[in-house]
Amino acid sequence: MVLWDIKPAASHKVLYDLVEDARGRPRVVIAGDFNAWAIDWGYPRTDARGRILLEALASLNLETLNTGGRNTFSRAGTGSIIDLTFASETIARSSSWGIGDFYTASDHEAILLTLAERIVTTLFPNCEDALRDHPLRHCEDRLKECSCEEVISIVRRMRPNKAPGPDAIPNRAHGLAVSLIPEVFAEMYNQCLRERKFPSIWKCQNLLLLPKPGKPSGETSSYRPICLIDTAGKVLESIIGARIQQEIERHGDLSEMQWRDGSKKYCLVVTLAGIWVGTTRIPSQRAIKYLGVMLDTHLCFREHLEYANQRALVSVRSHSRIMMNTRGPKEGRRRLLTSVTRLIALYAAPIWADALDKKSYRSDLEATYRLSAIRVCSVFRTVSDEAALVLASMVPIDELFRESKAMYYGKRTDASSGSSSETGNRQHQRLQSIFRWQRRF
Incomplete structure (x- = not known):
């Protein structure tokens, strides 16, 4: 599905790129503000942009889903039909298109497009069955739960005087609570492992700017930023990290060319043609982000x-x-x-x-x-x-x-x-x- 907004000043190349991107895809939905008029979608006449749009989309065998003559854009008592929706034949047969009657705080009306459940399932397949026998799934099933001793050991390794995160609970207080009721904390972390969820609240951070000695206060480079997270989140990170390390060692450990023990040797970035998960193909992207840089x-x-x-x-x-x-x-x-x-x-x-x-x-x-x-x-x-x-x-x-x-x-x-x-x-x-x-x- 592509949502598009083509302004009047946009060149024909923008529309051409859109058509080329959709070409070859079996199921396509294109919707947006095209600023084009045509009799095909209910406007009294066809302008030049409308003809260009119709010619471009004709090669894709797309059907116009707009029905009726109600304006999709209104301003100062006048309006037009410029918000358009196109879809491939298989989707058009089992979908419904309409204009909403609720307030949108915009000059454009709300477009309601309903796809049949069969289409949604096809576009976004459920890979649960395909992953049932996948080695990765077995790896997740073998995820070892943590014990009270492991939680206590992780907390004891943390420095007690470190600054707390957004919850303002110091490491010393957290360690004392864990030593008194370790079974409660172990069950909490085990529940996170069973549900395979990292609580969002533990991802929040406090940003502090520490001034560097001898540096002018008006320069950005005079401060060293640090982010403080909750101790509870640090413990869960350590638990997950230990299990990741165990799985890596069980499958043959890291490559000798991998960065380890403070010695960086080589780093290789490759682009795959595609990855198959069960019967679903995950295509590669033209660029990937590595260490904050798009390659x-x-x-x-x-x-x-x-x-x-x-x-x-x-x-x-x-x-x-x-x-x-x-x-x-x-x-x-x-x-x-x-x-x-x-x-x-x-x-x-x-x-x-x-x-x-x-x-x-x-x-x-x-x-x-x-x-x-x-x-x-x-x-x-x-x-x-x-x-x-x-x-x-x-x-x-x-x-x-x-x-x-x-x-x-x-x-x-x-x-x-x-x-x-x-x-x-x-x-x-x-x-x-x-x-x-x-x-x-």
């Missing part, structure tokens, strides 16, 4: 730039609520807040910085970075990119990537030669970035 099949890192831009854009939008043009924090604090966006975008930059040589790859990230600069210097959106960066005292994002890459390889060179001039290297690379920036003018 694609060609290592061009376009997917990672899109991923990094989405994360940075969320940060910019969050900060925009407290950094308005007419009031809010001063420029120094604004710059400190926007440095979070910069650090998100710069994550692992030495690996993929070369991808920024293509302007089409970095354009979205530059637009997000421009929003940060606008919030720092409190100017209108009509100000040019160069002027906003100068007023905000922010080096262009592509220069920051090159600077990060140069610093990384500079550290490796210093480490191999035995020198320790990290501060000098940082200052030198920043001067080089400013010099390249000035040459643009």
